[in-house]
Amino acid sequence: xxxxLREARVDLGAISRNVxxxxxxxxxxxxxxxxxxxxxxxxxxxxxxxxxxxxxASLGVVEIEEALALRAAGIDAPVLAWLHGRDADFxxxxxxxxxxxxxxxxxxxxxxxxxxxxxxxxxxDSGLGRNGSSEAECAALFAAAAGHERAGRIRVxxxxxxxxxxxxxxxxxxLRRFTAMLEQAIAAGLDPSVVxxxxxxxxxxxxxxxxxxxxVGVSAYGLSPFDDASSADLGLxxxxxxxxxxxxxxxxxxxxxxxxxxxxVTPRETTLALxxxxxxxxxxxxxxxxxxxxxxxxxxxxxxxxAMDQFVVDVGDTPVSVGDRAVLFGDPLTGVPSATDWADxxxxxxxxxxxxxxxxxxxxxx
Numbered sequence: 001x002x003x004x005l006r007e008a009r010v011d012l013g014a015i016s017r018n019v020x021x022x023x024x025x026x027x028x029x030x031x032x033x034x035x036x037x038x039x040x041x042x043x044x045x046x047x048x049x050x051x052x053x054x055x056x057a058s059l060g061v062v063e064i065e066e067a068l069a070l071r072a073a074g075i076d077a078p079v080l081a082w083l084h085g086r087d088a089d090f091x092x093x094x095x096x097x098x099x100x101x102x103x104x105x106x107x108x109x110x111x112x113x114x115x116x117x118x119x120x121x122x123x124x125d126s127g128l129g130r131n132g133s134s135e136a137e138c139a140a141l142f143a144a145a146a147g148h149e150r151a152g153r154i155r156v157x158x159x160x161x162x163x164x165x166x167x168x169x170x171x172x173x174x175l176r177r178f179t180a181m182l183e184q185a186i187a188a189g190l191d192p193s194v195v196x197x198x199x200x201x202x203x204x205x206x207x208x209x210x211x212x213x214x215x216v217g218v219s220a221y222g223l224s225p226f227d228d229a230s231s232a233d234l235g236l237x238x239x240x241x242x243x244x245x246x247x248x249x250x251x252x253x254x255x256x257x258x259x260x261x262x263x264x265v266t267p268r269e270t271t272l273a274l275x276x277x278x279x280x281x282x283x284x285x286x287x288x289x290x291x292x293x294x295x296x297x298x299x300x301x302x303x304x305x306x307a308m309d310q311f312v313v314d315v316g317d318t319p320v321s322v323g324d325r326a327v328l329f330g331d332p333l334t335g336v337p338s339a340t341d342w343a344d345x346x347x348x349x350x351x352x353x354x355x356x357x358x359x360x361x362x363x364x365x366x
Contacts, residue, residue: 003325004362006244006277010042012050012365014239014331018222019054021235022214026203029210030057032080032196034217036066041282041354042221042240043363045073051220052077060215064088067098080121080158083131090114099157103132105144112153120145121158121194122185126178128164138181142188149190159185159192163202163209165225171206201225204234222331223339223350230340232333240339240354241330242361246295248274249320258312259304263289266303271315275326278309282356283328284346291345292337294327295320299337329353 023031033056034040039047048059048070058078061067067081081093082101093100094116102108103123111118122145125132133141148154161178163171178197185192196213198206203214204225218224222238224231231238251271258264258272266272273295279285288305293313303314313326332338339350346353 003243003245004364005247006281006361007242007364008041008357008361009241009243009330009364009366010046011237011239011241012046012053014222014237015042015047015050015220016054018220018236018239019051019056019216022203022216022219023055025235026210026214027207029203030194030213031203032056032058032060032213032215033220034060034199034215035070036060036062036217037355040217040221040351041357043365045070045075046363046365047221048073048075048077056220057213060217064090064093064098064100068092068096071096071098082121082123082160090118091116094118101160102141102145104137105141108141108144108148108154112148117152118154119157120154121160121196122156122190122192124159124161124178124181126161126163126181126197127170127174128162130162132161135177135181138184139188142185142190145185146189156190156192158194158196159190160194160196160215163198163206165199165201171202171209175206175209199225218351218354221354223354230332231338237333238329238331238339240357241327241336242277242357243325243327243330244275244277246273246320246322246324246326247276248272249322257304258314259288259307261305264304264312264314266314271317271320272303273313273315273320273324273326274310275313276310277328277361278307278311280308281358281360282353283311284342284348284353284356286346286348287342291328292341294336295324297335 033051035044062083067079080099091114099119123132195211198209198214200219202209222236256266291302327336330336339353343350
């Protein structure tokens with residue numbers, strides 16, 4: 001098979017195995033795999049199928065449109081969508097059997113007014129400070145939800161929040177607050193069968209936060225959510241390998257400036273390789289001069305600034321030819337840089353590295 005100029009090779013088997021590994025790690029608690037943002041850049045539909053093959057009980061997305069795309073692709077597994085604008089089509093979601101995250105009374109009223117009986121998961125803010133009903137507002141939300149459920153307009157199937165993963169004490173405080181809010185919901189007459197709080201980090205390191213379901217995103221794609229543990233430490237395999245075909249190789253003398261601003265000047269006569277992938281494709285410009293690249297099994301660093309469509313690598317005297325492939329990141333056990341290496345080079349997190357990969361990069365599934 002001929003490789004594309006820019007290619008993200010996605011190992012679907014790795015996603016399935018990662019889900020299996022996580023299921024073992026959480027002692028059989030149900031696992032929801034989050035496929036928002038085009039499956040963290042890996043492809044939502046393909047990743048969803050791989051996750052289900054690995055034993056995922058359900059799927060999570062942010063927007064209703066993402067959930068509808070899964071249904072259009074023939075995916076029948078339970079799906080939860082949890083972030084909605086004022087024009088969200090709750091009727092279409094209900095028709096497609098998409099569960100809806102609801103986090104305030106006004107939103108609940110719009111869901112209840114839609115045709116059909118909507119299945120909802122009430123979201124509370126246990127301390128992350130994002131969406132979710134606050135402690136001061138949740139009594140009104142719970143009372144309204146109980147009323148609409150008795151009238152048959154909704155069914156409250158779930159109750160959830162999200163950990164900040166700010167440290168053990170902070171996580172423990174959130175867990176206590178979440179549990180108290182759950183008890184308040186039950187006292188209001190609700191009986192949610194699916195309770196979920198932990199995402200990847202909480203699922204793996206906060207056993208008390210697992211309840212009946214954990215939501216995992218980045219770990220399903222083989223990336224570690226921790227600063228102090230690698231993918232291999234967790235038994236996970238990175239699913240994406242990003243590479244590009246070298247399109248130009250030339251010999252230049254010492255003192256040659258490279259890329260915009262000549263931030264890099266060759267210290268000797270050397271060979272420059274041009275890699276046709278840049279910040280328009282999601283390569284962080286902040287990794288200029290620091291981003292790692294593997295060519296022919298040897299590791300190099302980007303020379304100078306990342307441009308919109310390309311960057312340059314000083315390969316010294318290493319034999320490199322047009323048509324060779326430069327691997328930006330993949331599974332470090334194969335000898336290539338990792339997405340975490342790129343995150344470190346750009347001063348960000350591995351989540352951002354994979355999710356920002358753009359549409360010009362062809363996805364190839366194996």
